[in-house]
Amino acid sequence: MCIDKKQSLSVVDFYANKTILITGSTGSIGQLLLEKLLRECSNVKRIYLIIRSKKSLSSQQRLKKMFSTSLLFEHHSLDKVYAIDGDLCQDNLGISDENYQKLCQEVQIVFHSAACVKFNGILGTFIEQNVKGTNRLMSLCEKMLKIESIVHVSTAFSNCLQKCVEEKIYSPPFDLSEWPDVDLFLKMLEKNFAHLAVKNEHPILNGHPNPYTFTKAITEWLVDQKYGHLPVIICRPSIVASTYREPLRGWMDKFFGYSGMYSLISTGIARSVIINLECKAEIIPADYVVNSLLICAAYRASTMFDYSKKVVHQTSCPENSITWQQMNDETFVYENKIPTTKLIRPVKKKFSNKYQTNWDKLCYVWTKLFNHYPFALFIDFICLITGNRPFLMRLTRIMHSTSEELVFFSTKNWCFQYKNNMEIYHLIDERERALFNCDYNTIDWPDFCYQTLIGGRRYLLKEPDSNIEQAKRRRKLLHLSYEFIYFCRNLFIIWIINTFIGEKILPLSSSSSAIIIENILLLFNKINLFVLNTCVFVY
Structure with a gap:
């Protein structure tokens, strides 16, 4: 015609x-x-x-x-x-x-x-x-x-x-x-x-x-x-x-590309994603x-x-x-309002990695080897012994593959x-x-970010809107548990330092010991310990 x-x-x-x-x-x-x-x-x-x-x-x-x-x-x-x-x-x-x-x-x-x-x-x-x-x-x-x-x-x-x-x-x-x-x-x-x-x-x-x-x-x-x-x-x-x-x-119909990646972030699975938030x-x-x-x-x-x-x-x-930073900010605003009951651990808000310097690449590999993979193996082990189908190792591989494949497009x-x-x-x-x-x-x-997040919840994670309030309560308890475990861990570290380091190995002044303890705690707070994550999941 x-x-x-x-x-x-x-x-x-x-x-x-x-x-x-x-x-x-x-x-x-x-x-x-x-x-x-x-x-x-x-x-x-x-x-x-x-x-x-x-x-x-x-x-x-x-x-x-x-x-x-x-x-x-x-x-x-x-x-x-x-x-x-x-x-x-x-x-x-x-x-x-x-x-x-x-x-x-x-x-x-x-x-x-x-x-x-x-x-x-x-x-x-x-x-x-x-x-x-x-x-x-x-x-x-x-x-x-x-x-x-x-x-x-x-x-x-x-x-x-x-x-x-x-x-x-x-x-x-x-x-x-x-x-x-x-x-x-x-x-x-x-x-x-x-x-x-x-x-x-x-x-x-x-x-x-x-x-x-x-x-x-x-x-x-x-x-x-x-x-x-x-x-x-x-x-x-x-x-x-x-x-x-x-x-x-x-x-959306599959865990693929941007939409799938944000669904994995919203469940607490992804702790490091290759992306330049300024782009x-x-x-x-x-x-x-x-x-x-x-x-x-x-x-x-x-x-x-x-x-x-x-x-x-x-x-x-x-x-x-819109920049990736703006999209990230909008997404986390809504993450608090519409969490998922499939939340495995608290969402990490500073997940981006520009993957440009050697330090960036080292941090990304560190997170893969000592955070993502051990945690995925542990969760899949729990699934096996409880008679459920393992799933997290497969999702983790997809997540890494997607993040690494998109590096050329998400950092330019x-x-x-x-x-x-x-x-x-x-x-x-x-x-x-x-x-x-x-x-x-x-x-x-902002509305699109909301629709993407709730769409991932509905169509990828298969969750009805009716359980949002339940998910909010679970998220709050998960965060409180996470903070409690952090607190207990820090007390344990202080006890170890005072007992075995402060008194026997490094007989320093109290001010010097305090400085050492403070620095060690700061270092530990930057490392997401595998034991911590697994304890939270068991909870």
Whole structure:
């Protein structure tokens, strides 16, 4: 459908009677995208989802399970949703000939959000899923007879080596004079490096912090150079957090990234996280990202489309941004009001580690080895002897992995151009702007922090709001117990020093002994003793 320039852009009308294909529909963004289409664009004709069969479940069974178990789809039916068994890593996407032809004949809009989003692993996996998988999907799009719009979901950090990232396609992370053909470069990568778990110091990444951003940068170049004749628009969200306003406030579905990390902090598990509190928090609510994707698809198909806007950033704006310090302060304000009954030990408020100097790194490793891991082992041991399933060692490994993977992004500042998103947003019908809000100036960050914290409580920790008062009482008792154990420990240290050091080994004056005792106590107060933590848990 073409939309006249004199008219405003109606997103709802655009999707009416349209057939849509979504990849990555089992991920957070994919689920929210599907839910939003079913809720606000109910006149859509059909939605196809490419879903890989997994274990003993077929693609259709996985779809039904998602609808039956996810709170997002509690009020939605499968009437217009169809799962197609496929795999981005296989030729022709692993789709049967019959379904392949069906997609070619029917699909008008494509949302490609599937990707390997981990930050470490075998390079070949990232190449296969992120680059070659996108290439296979674009090849399918070329054969679609009715194609109107293709939204390729990339990342704002695909060009993270730039301090100021513009909304444009950058040169790929390899020498074009040596490798003018991207397919030849990929063959070289697969031949020589596909089996390696490359990290940021590996020269093949050309300065990129991980294989994820490296392959995303290559994919953008591939899409632009090889498939620029297709109606493609590239969207680059920054760090996607929980939802803010819809469909469920604070919704998240896994311990991943920023939202999951703050859930671990709020339980007292995390005592040290790599983050520079002075840096801007490049996070964006998931529902704002989804709204922008839907608007971008409609814009790309319209006569209003301008090729200077073929790349759109979904990032925060300077007029309404927030630092990690501000986010940290807001979070701890609400931590006192909505604690969790799963609180294992009092929350440590000074948990940040810039991870820049050798001392920073030493302190982080110290906390890992002598605080996080021993405590996790002890708790899991208690679980085993009480007949419960151990859980904390696994969570601790995830926590460390996430913190270390995000170090490049949580300790630096970027300047992301964001004008395209706002200009496109203001093209849509004023009556629909509230339905598809992606104006980042409307984010109330203190409220968002509250929604993230209570969302983590509801959807990750599985706690009802009805037990908040119980959690407050438990938190108060836990803190009193913690202070009592500190007091007893300090008395014991004073007794040890006076008995074995002050009288026998160091017969000093009372003033000198007092100074030694005071310094030793100060040193002990800076070290979170394993015995202390385990005693609190037993309590």
